[in-house]
Amino acid sequence: MNKPAIFAHRGASGQFPENTMRAFEEALQSGVNGIELDVQLTKDGEVIIIHDEKIDRTTNGQGFVKDFTLAELETFDAGGWFSSKFEGERLVTLDKVLAWMQKEGNHLLRLNIELKNDQIQYVGLEDKVLALINKYDLQERIIISSFNPFSLQRVRMQNANIEIGYLIFGMPDNALWIAKEIGANAIHCEAPYALSAYGEAAKKAGYPLRIYTVNAEDEYKQLMKAGVEVIMTDFPERFN
Template sequence: MYIYAHRGFSGEYPENTMIAFQRAYELGVDGIELDVQMTKDGELVVIHDERIDRTTDGIGYVKDFSYRQLRLFDAGGWFHTRFTGERIPTLVEVCDWLSDQKRSIVLNIELKNSIIRYHNMEEKLLTLLYSYRSWPHQVVCSSFSVQSLCLLHQLDPNVDKAMLVEGSQRHVLNAIRSFHAQEVHCDWNFLISQEGEKVSQEIDICVYTVNEPFLFTELMKRDVKAVMTDFPNRLFRR
């Protein structure tokens, strides 16, 4: 069972920052999960929330700032003063960094487009990924938006896609068949639901967000492909 660092090593470093990704990679994770929003000037940036209030010293929506404006905000001090000076990275920055790493891992890019529909996000993402000619890492694109995943499939049927689900969501099998998903990413509650049992018989399952070793041990019995965790160091000790 693979271990993916959820928003990087976000349990001990500010989430979705370069230091969180670097420390996760150094720890030896099998994959890194991150979130992508889009700025006013069309830059793909790595941040979970539609607003910057929670994880920076700024206020407002990502979509209302240019990337140059976003770079002015601190994205590390909210977590601890020793991380003051961390910035919101672009997806290009992360991909450039990862392309220099020798060990191959999975990069799970979550498109945060189910609340705000970012125009051309899917096209921009694929254009960026195509620019890396010698890319040793697997990329999986995930989203809660079926519309977005269907569009990705239309643009490139070969891109790996994962549907994000939670709770006792229904009709998941019909959705994943519509865009030929390779994986479903879900929480524990969906996994043990009736629908989750059916889905797990047909497609690979990754479970988020697993921070307790006892749950990790339980998931190992269920043939889960991967877990996403804020604390990969806790699970590596098992």
């Protein structure tokens, strides 16, 4: 039985402030196979790593990401909300993380970039992300995912080879059909889908399953038996 690859969900976000360099560095030290992170666009068109469309939950600021320039966003504290010992952590750009992935010792790490354009339509997000990936020549180590199939279709139209993961929530009966239509390589789903007849059909059709967000050992064991490809977790040290 093959063990699934372990991806740190927003970095090692169970113990460190999510989507920060500290969370990514700690995930790397724990021995993960990959890191999952989320990207949006700033007011001045920079690709910044943050999950929510608003900065309220994970910084000491308030408002929508899209309404701030990168310079403005970099002034906010992105660690103190998690714990006072992480005060001073900042939001980070995708450019910085891709440069970090080229450092010695990081050469086996994979990166799952989720395009957060299912609530807000960030015009040009796909182009900018692909340009950064090309800048650092990291295409072979990147997975691009999104809940927005039209966004993934735009990625595929621009790049025939980069790996694409179609993100789904719940148990949609058309996920496999959409994955085929948009040229996805895998389906990113929750555990119930992976353990259902839908998940079995997807695997038989040649679509690996990558599961979010698994933090319990019993669920991990179930999914390992089911033959999923990737487990995304907030606590990567539990499964390495």
